[in-house]
Every structure is written in structure tokens, then in C-alpha cells.
Amino acid sequence: MSLKQPKLHSRMIGAAALLGLLFTGPALAESFILQSTTSTANSGLYDDLLPKFKAKTGITVNVVAVGTGQAIKNAMNGDGDVLLVHAKSAEEKFVNDGYGVERFDVMYNDFIFVGPPADPAGVKKTSTATDALKKIAASKALFASRGDNSGTHKKEVKLWKASGIDPQTGSGKWYRETGSGMGATLNAAVGMGAYAMTDRGTWISFKNKGDYEIVLEGDKGLFNQYGVILVNPNKHPHIKAKAGQQFIDWILGSEGQDAIASYKLGGEQLFFPNAR
Numbered sequence: 001m002s003l004k005q006p007k008l009h010s011r012m013i014g015a016a017a018l019l020g021l022l023f024t025g026p027a028l029a030e031s032f033i034l035q036s037t038t039s040t041a042n043s044g045l046y047d048d049l050l051p052k053f054k055a056k057t058g059i060t061v062n063v064v065a066v067g068t069g070q071a072i073k074n075a076m077n078g079d080g081d082v083l084l085v086h087a088k089s090a091e092e093k094f095v096n097d098g099y100g101v102e103r104f105d106v107m108y109n110d111f112i113f114v115g116p117p118a119d120p121a122g123v124k125k126t127s128t129a130t131d132a133l134k135k136i137a138a139s140k141a142l143f144a145s146r147g148d149n150s151g152t153h154k155k156e157v158k159l160w161k162a163s164g165i166d167p168q169t170g171s172g173k174w175y176r177e178t179g180s181g182m183g184a185t186l187n188a189a190v191g192m193g194a195y196a197m198t199d200r201g202t203w204i205s206f207k208n209k210g211d212y213e214i215v216l217e218g219d220k221g222l223f224n225q226y227g228v229i230l231v232n233p234n235k236h237p238h239i240k241a242k243a244g245q246q247f248i249d250w251i252l253g254s255e256g257q258d259a260i261a262s263y264k265l266g267g268e269q270l271f272f273p274n275a276r
Helices: 004-023 038-042 045-057 068-076 088-096 129-139 151-163 182-192 200-205 241-252 254-262
Strands: 031-037 060-066 082-085 100-115 143-145 175-177 195-199 213-216 223-231
Touching: 031 038, 031 068, 031 241, 038 045, 038 060, 038 182, 038 200, 045 060, 045 241, 045 254, 060 068, 068 082, 068 088, 068 151, 082 088, 082 241, 088 100, 088 223, 100 129, 100 182, 100 200, 100 241, 100 254, 129 151, 129 213, 143 182, 151 195, 182 195, 182 200, 195 200, 223 241, 241 254
Parallel strands: 031 060, 031 082, 143 175, 143 195
Antiparallel strands: 082 223, 100 195, 100 213, 100 223
């Protein structure tokens, strides 16, 4: 019995050594979760930006692309380390309620209205979003809304309110809520011949335009600001604050801002950096 013990012991040592190699090998690459919007993801911006950030820092950014409202809820639950969305009042509330450390402007573009070339509501004859919505409602022309509490949907709701019209009176009739992201909503709009409001970045990158065209742009009320926030580690201790802050510093710095400015599709710039 005693002669077998050393062999058993040596095998145990070998197994322990193997486990040691498995668990003390090279450290896992650093990463963090970015809660963001379908508009930024659909535009291809992150496919261009994030490899540049990783080359600089070695940090991998895992993007969760949902509507702004859902992204904020996810971050409130601690299911993300950094938040990059486009609904300033909701972002400021997120910080004021203690869920975020500080909010920074990072970039902007604008919203536009797109529709069929026949333009049944006469939107091309208007110069403001509120007038466009009034014409759409009056003519009962189809309008596809995201209806998902995203930043785009929040903006649309504000514009309907400013126009003095409650689109819910036409819900399921001329006012169609998709409950989906921007790309899916544009697909639905084109499929049913409806108007839609979209961020310009998603429209430029959208592949299924058909004969659709921009029917309204240039209204100052369609300005679309994006902000970035580190989720508060005092609220959620597991937050990867160091990696998240490195990303924020990078995207607000000259390298990140230049990368945003240089991202173009078909020669068109999708986002305009404005960190201060």
C-alpha cells in the first residue's frame, strides 16, 4: 500500500500543476460593456471606431445596441459600464439620480423625415418638423414610428406635442408603431409606403431605400446630440470604471474626435464631434 502512495501523490501533483498552468496563464484581455443605441450601431460607426480604440489601449468594447430608453434602464441595473445615447434630458436625470458619474457631449448629427417620392402629405412644402407632422396627420398619410422609447422616439413625441397633435388617435390606422430599432422601422416604412423620422446616420447607411428620399431636413428642431456617461461604480461596485473611463477620455480627446469626424459613407460624414 505504501509503495502505491508515491505514485498517487505524483499524479496529484501533476494534476495540480496542470490546473496551475490553466489558471495562472496569460490574463484575460480587458473589456467592458457599452450600452448604446441602434442608430450608432446601424450606422457602422462602432465598426470603425472601436478597433482604433483597441489598437491604442488593448481594451475590447462589447456594444449592446438598443433604444436609448432601454440602454438607460440597462445601465441603471448595472448591466453596462458606459452609456452612449441621445436623449439629453434623460441622460441628465440618469446622472442626477446617481446612476452616472458625469455626462459629456460627444458628437451630433440631425434627424430627417423620409418618405415616398409622391409625397402624399405634401411634407416637401414645409420647412419645420411640426408643420410636416400637421400635414401628415391632416391627410392621414401613413407614418411609421419606432414606438420604443428610444432617443429618436422621445424626440418624435416632443415634436408631436409641439404640433398640438396626439398621434395615438390614429394608432393602428395611419400611425403605425413598430416597437423596433431604426433600421427595422425604416424597412417597415418603405414596405408600407409610410413616412418616417430617422437620424441621418442610419439613413445614409440604410441599404433598402428603394425610391425613398429625404422630404424634410434642416429644421433646427431636428438637432440630435449624443452624450457619453460612465456608470457610477458607487452604485454598482462591479463596474469596470478604469476601462470605461479610458474609453471616455479617448472618445472625447483628439484621437476619438478625429476618428468620429473622419467616418464617412459614400463621401458623407455621419456624425460631427463636439466634445468640449
